[in-house]
Amino acid sequence: MIVRFAELLTPDQVERVHEASLEILEQVGLLVHNEGARALFAQHGCRVAAEMQVVKFPRAVVEDFRTAFPPTFSFRGRDPEHDRVLPDDGPVVVTASSAPNIIDPVTGVERRARSDDIARIAHLINELPGYDVFSISTLADDAPAGQYSLARFYPALKNCLKPVRGNTPSVEELEKVLRLGALVAGGEEAYRERPFVTLHYCPVVSPLTMDVDSTEMTMFAVKEGWPCYGSVVPNAGVSAPLTLMGTLAQCNAEFLALGVLMQMLRPGAPLIYATLPTVADMRTGAYAAGAIETGILHMGCAQMAHYYNVPSGGYMGLTNAKVNDAQSGYETGMSTLAGVLAGADMLNMGGLLDALLAFDFAKAVIDNEIALMLKRVRRGLEFGEENLALDLIAEVGPGGTFIDQRHTLKRMRTTALLPEIADRDTRDQWEAKGALDSQARAMRRVREILTQDNPAVFSPEVDARIRAEFEDLVAGETIPPHGWA
């Protein structure tokens, strides 16, 4: 465990950020495009300038509704074994999602992602122990008309027992996904009991704006009691001030506004202080998701989340690298480590290159290893009288060795993380094994997994039930990529 999380702010400074956020919400307000949300805010004491669509939040309203924020958030999987609860099971590692492209595992060339890719990715994520939640990594370019979301959720659910997270473009599509859930679970009641799809939207668009569609879907899901949360995504220098403190204060205000909306809809609705704060590269305006400031800002968000006693986390392991190279590794590793040390409970970090634009199988395997390293950090030193091993130190004595002790034998597989990808051979051994770099070793692991059967796949009965209701549904089979069979 980590006894005391890294804190970049003093308690007084945390209070000041909170106060600043209340001031922003009260005096600047939020531009709310969604009429239903505006009406709800007005009904609960916010001041709404109708012709301007701007909602201003009296501080008492925010302070009142934030007391309803619950301290935990649960992700449920098809198999309860994979259920995860924030913050206790943190850091919960989630794949990064909704990339339009994929690096083809056979040719290495970037192309549009399809539903069969999602099936393979789901299989891979199900097998890799560092991942807790599968947020659907890509879009499906082959989606039949009217099945934009089904072409993503069906192959994901079919091939993965872990909790599945995703978004939809409309309420109509959302309802189809919920129907799919019920068909998988064997009935609406069964699905209601274990909703294994977690919905995710970005209803707040920085600075201080709420859109129409994502807000509508968030409101629908929260009202109906489906697991759902939203991320706040300010970009310093573009959609937020170019100071980390200004961005934190605005980000915090945006989180509070969304949290308050959710509590107005259903008091006690679970939420996550979920964020993707970045600093734009002012040289060009480029989106710099891999910047170290993303990690620093997440440390601030984690501290604010602790102040509100809500779980936190977000996209802090992204990279701008186009290939799975050193940049990809250090950008993913450094920001996530900062987040974990600051007590972020959730990391949306796996598998994507080029600032969320392309999925890469080998990147997902390496990120799995980074995830396991981060989880090992959270375990910490494991303080305990027994772990001080004083008797053993006395027994072995000066000049002895610990390598042949039963004490060592008992712990040799558990004390240290045993990486699958990182190489620790001598140079001779490494050369004898083909002198493979981490990318090549990761691809070898991908191939091993994708050429095996997937034990997670639905039974034929469940599949028949689904396919009977949704005609033209994509196949969703985990067949090895062409050329690997």
Added chain:
Amino acid sequence: MDKTQILENLAHAAIEGDEDLARESAEQALSNQIDPLEAVEQGLSKGMAVVGARFESGEAFLPELLMAAGAFDAAMEILQPEIEAQKKEITKLGTVLIGTVKGDVHSIGKNVVATVLGTSGFDVVDIGVDNATLDIIQEAKKAKADVIALSSLMTTTMPAQREVIEVLEEMSLRDKFLVMVGGGPVNQEWADEIGADGYGKSAVQAAEVARRLLGREG
């Protein structure tokens, strides 16, 4: 102050993004009987071209480009009425209708492109955010646009760009407009795939592409 100095100051105002100097120099241009068109073309626009080139080479940062546009607009507020009073016209390269597609309210990138198009000699009709496909087409017809420029920041709203092109085809209007696409996740490959006519990865490139599409290079 002589004419050369005033024109230089106008260029300098754009380069420095200095709105006060831009206004002051525009007033001086008028009080010294400098042709307002010349003030734009030989002063302000020259400055804008310098900033644009510096931006493309990485020397100038994005805020400098936008500050330059701010100075340009400040001077134009003074020069434009005089240009109109003299019944002159700045040669416009064409009309661009720009907006974000259905479901997307991310306006900032679109605004940057609109600004740069405006200072590059286009008439820009900005229809804002979250525009339904049919509304975009309706507005383009109304504005007699040469180019429809579609922005989306989210991967989930990119399909709406394709929809605009498909509906234009269904309505037999595809050859009436050039369609440009842009936004964070958009790239040349996507533009090709959906049959768009152009794509610019930055605001400056978008202006170049628009110029090229309209056959107004150089």
